[in-house]
Amino acid sequence: MLATIKPLTSRKQEILEAAQALFSRKGYTDASMRDLAEALGIEPASLYSHFKSKEDILWEIAIRCAKAFNDGQEPIFSASLTPEIKLRNMIDRHIELMIDNINASAIFFREWHHLSKERHDDYAQMIIDYEQRFVQVIEEGMKAGVFKASVRPKFITSALLASINWMHKWYRPEGSMTISDIQQHMHLLLLDGLQS
Amino acid sequence: MLATIKPLTSRKQEILEAAQALFSRKGYTDASMRDLAEALGIEPASLYSHFKSKEDILWEIAIRCAKAFNDGQEPIFSASLTPEIKLRNMIDRHIELMIDNINASAIFFREWHHLSKERHDDYAQMIIDYEQRFVQVIEEGMKAGVFKASVRPKFITSALLASINWMHKWYRPEGSMTISDIQQHMHLLLLDGLQS
DNA sequence: TAAATTGCCTAACAACCGTTAGTTAGCAAT
């Protein structure tokens, strides 16, 4: 062990990144192990030196992505902020994470029903927890009177996250909207309201 | 031809409905022709007495759904109404159509990339046209000053429809929200804004 | 230096896929 830190299983990382791009583009089922191997320039069977199964690849992508979103959300949720600012920051962070991991996010939101029952259940719980923190902040805001009293926080959370998550369909890094543009527009639509 | 009107190819309709439920639940690729046949209590090969291919079934579902959405939108778009009311009505109609065809809608929004190139292009154009009418109404509203001047109509349309279309993931007819509840909440979030 | 591990390879298997060929029973119209 010398000057350079060993890039822990960097090949594994390469496979995960290729798989993210492929699963995101074609969908989990339609992306075959042969497709993935070809994208990496190796034989299909070689993938099994790094992963036990195709589903394990999906699981690794999913769990990393779930962790990134949870870790990103946690400090904001735990901070001492008004519900209004907190929600705003949580939305901003969610958008940032979407953009940073646009391929993984597409999988994160569309492909997890391919996981085995047990993993599926674990995963669903993580998503419920993640969304529940939005629900909680909205409830706080309602009590504090900064959000309208007539809303159903769960409904709002679903609709709000659906808007943001749909980004994976149209966002392109080379497109005309910067992160900040997107964040501002989401605030405008989802918090301030479209009407002037 | 007697008292009863011949139920024009009613078997075909049965297959389409079973296919809608199946494709919606498992996704197009993961739902096999054998699955579909089993759901109908017939042999896989028998499906080919009614449809030339699996893709033809998807196409028929997709095109019917596209037609329903376009036909539903047209009279509202063409009516003499203020942009604000028009947008409100278009949202309401979209929600109604989602609920009336919740399975088909799921396919409508998720599965059309499985169509052949030519059909895919036709279909994409219909969706672009459908969305464009939202864009146009929002532009009118901006000019009239009833919507905020700083928005990008295309962005708003995407985010707005994403919110509504996500319904296919959580809506249950036996659930606690009526159509009217859903419509009101969408207005609140998307038009009036969450903040009080 | 010897041993073990890693990362790839070739070859193949069983399962499943959409689809076709060919047939048949039942029914309606000529």
Next chain:
DNA sequence: ATTGCTAACTAACGGTTGTTAGGCAATTTA
């Protein structure tokens, strides 16, 4: 009575799928 159509059937085809067995060269570890 014959014809033709509809909607189903049985059987099977060629292709693709995820995966495994077994081997081999290079690298790392003891």
